[in-house]
Amino acid sequence: MMESVVDIVHQNMHQRQSIGHLLQPAPNTEQLELAFQAALTAPDHHRLKPTKFVVISPEQREAFGELLSQALVDLGETEIAQIERVKNHPLRAPLLVLALTTLQDHPKVPHFEQILSSGAAIQNFILSLQVQGFSTIWRSGAVVKSVLLKEALGITAHDLVSGIIYIGTAAKAIAPRAEIDAQQYVSHWHEHHEVNVRSSEQ
Numbered sequence: 001m002m003e004s005v006v007d008i009v010h011q012n013m014h015q016r017q018s019i020g021h022l023l024q025p026a027p028n029t030e031q032l033e034l035a036f037q038a039a040l041t042a043p044d045h046h047r048l049k050p051t052k053f054v055v056i057s058p059e060q061r062e063a064f065g066e067l068l069s070q071a072l073v074d075l076g077e078t079e080i081a082q083i084e085r086v087k088n089h090p091l092r093a094p095l096l097v098l099a100l101t102t103l104q105d106h107p108k109v110p111h112f113e114q115i116l117s118s119g120a121a122i123q124n125f126i127l128s129l130q131v132q133g134f135s136t137i138w139r140s141g142a143v144v145k146s147v148l149l150k151e152a153l154g155i156t157a158h159d160l161v162s163g164i165i166y167i168g169t170a171a172k173a174i175a176p177r178a179e180i181d182a183q184q185y186v187s188h189w190h191e192h193h194e195v196n197v198r199s200s201e202q
């Protein structure tokens with residue numbers, strides 16, 4: 001029997017699992033563009049477009065690793081082993097995309113809404129890559145706080161490096177995700193519960 005679109009879309013969400021070690025192939029320019037298009041449909045109050053992406057090509061990973069190590073030093077790390085280790089982090093996948101959140105002071109859109117919008121954009125991005133046959137892992141780490149890193153990426157100290165998305169192909173098939181008991185996280189509002197209304201006189 002033919003699978004319905006509903007099944008296919010939900011399978012794509014259930015099948016997505018983070019993969020720490022990713023190999024070639026990575027998405028090509030068109031495939032990546034499709035994922036950016038998907039990302040930029042995320043809910044975005046007042047269309048502030050808080051999410052920006054920076055692509056780190058395979059050839060740039062080493063230089064980006066150097067930048068990460070400088071960022072760690074900038075944050076006060078002194079342990080040589082840690083500083084050296086972070087240089088190799090970008091080599092864990094053939095392609096990296098950074099998701100940045102540029103925050104605006106807006107009378108109707110607080111920062112937390114702009115950050116949530118970025119989260120939704122990143123999820124759309126990785127689900128689009130997933131349905132195109134790729135795997136990802138959304139990482140952050142201590143480096144994302146570094147002002148040196150932010151400035152090198154062209155954002156201000158108040159903006160956010162919301163994710164370092166590692167992209168490629170999973171080396172081997174992985175066990176399916178454990179069944180989700182959604183009802184553990186769902187409740188139904190009891191309309192007639194008493195509410196302690198705070199008096200303005202208190």
Ligand SMILES: Cc1cc2nc3c(=O)[nH]c(=O)nc-3n(C[C@H](O)[C@H](O)[C@H](O)COP(=O)(O)O)c2cc1C
Pocket residue numbers: 016017018019137138139140141162163
């Ligand atoms: C904002 C954010 C930052 C994250 N940073 C890291 C990270 O630095 N390292 C890591 O191993 N996982 C990190 N994770 C968690 C993974 O992306 C992943 O969600 C988690 O391992 C659960 O696996 P799953 O995606 O297969 O369900 C982060 C997740 C989020 C949402």
